[in-house]
Amino acid sequence: MSPKIKIATTSLAGCFGCHMSFLDIDERITALAEVVEFDRSPLTDIEHCGPCDIGLIEGGVCNSENVHVLREFRKNCKVLVAVGACAINGGLPALRNFVSVEACLLEAYRDGIGVDNPQIPSDPELPLLLDKVHPIHEIVKVDYFMPGCPPSADVFWTFLSALIEGREPSLPYELVHYD
Numbered sequence: 707m708s709p710k711i712k713i714a715t716t717s718l719a720g721c722f723g724c725h726m727s728f729l730d731i732d733e734r735i736t737a738l739a740e741v742v743e744f745d746r747s748p749l750t751d752i753e754h755c756g757p758c759d760i761g762l763i764e765g766g767v768c769n770s771e772n773v774h775v776l777r778e779f780r781k782n783c784k785v786l787v788a789v790g791a792c793a794i795n796g797g798l799p800a801l802r803n804f805v806s807v808e809a810c811l812l813e814a815y816r817d818g819i820g821v822d823n824p825q826i827p828s829d830p831e832l833p834l835l836l837d838k839v840h841p842i843h844e845i846v847k848v849d850y851f852m853p854g855c856p857p858s859a860d861v862f863w864t865f866l867s868a869l870i871e872g873r874e875p876s877l878p879y880e881l882v883h884y885d
């Protein structure tokens with residue numbers, strides 16, 4: 707029996723919606739489990755990504771920890787995939803790129819509606835915010851882009867099936883139009 711394909715996944719500045727959509731492959735996950743083993747992912751308790759065949763990245767890059775995790779994935783994954791709009795172009799979190807980090811923090815933690823006990827978090831353990839939210843290809847080389855917000859379960863299935871079988875992924879029009 708050939709060794710299983712190792713896949714790692716993570717969410718950077720994302721909402722986990724892409725991961726939820728991945729799980730929507732439903733019973734097909736049984737077939738996937740026959741050929742795939744998960745390294746770091748929300749399904750496992752693995753803290754650091756080890757050597758993998760495929761890395762799936764949800765979310766853009768908004769802080770120093772995101773940069774660290776992304777570089778670790780790039781170093782360890784033979785193929786790196788930007789999953790969803792946030793990883794591909796920053797997505798919704800990148801809306802903050804139109805204002806300063808200071809203005810964002812003040813709105814979120816001091817001046818915004820419903821803020822109770824206003825104070826800007828300053829624990830030294832917190833990752834430093836970057837001045838912009840970046841798509842992941844601005845930080846590391848990305849091999850493939852899986853479009854959608856989120857990509858549908860069928861997109862995940864089609865895309866991953868191709869990669870696992872050693873074929874070039876190709877998405878039919880029915881899976882990538884959003885009208």
Ligand code: SF4
Pocket residue numbers: 719720721722723724764765789790791792793797798854855856857
């Ligand atoms: S692409 Fe959409 S679903 Fe995926 S992390 Fe971003 S906002 Fe969430």
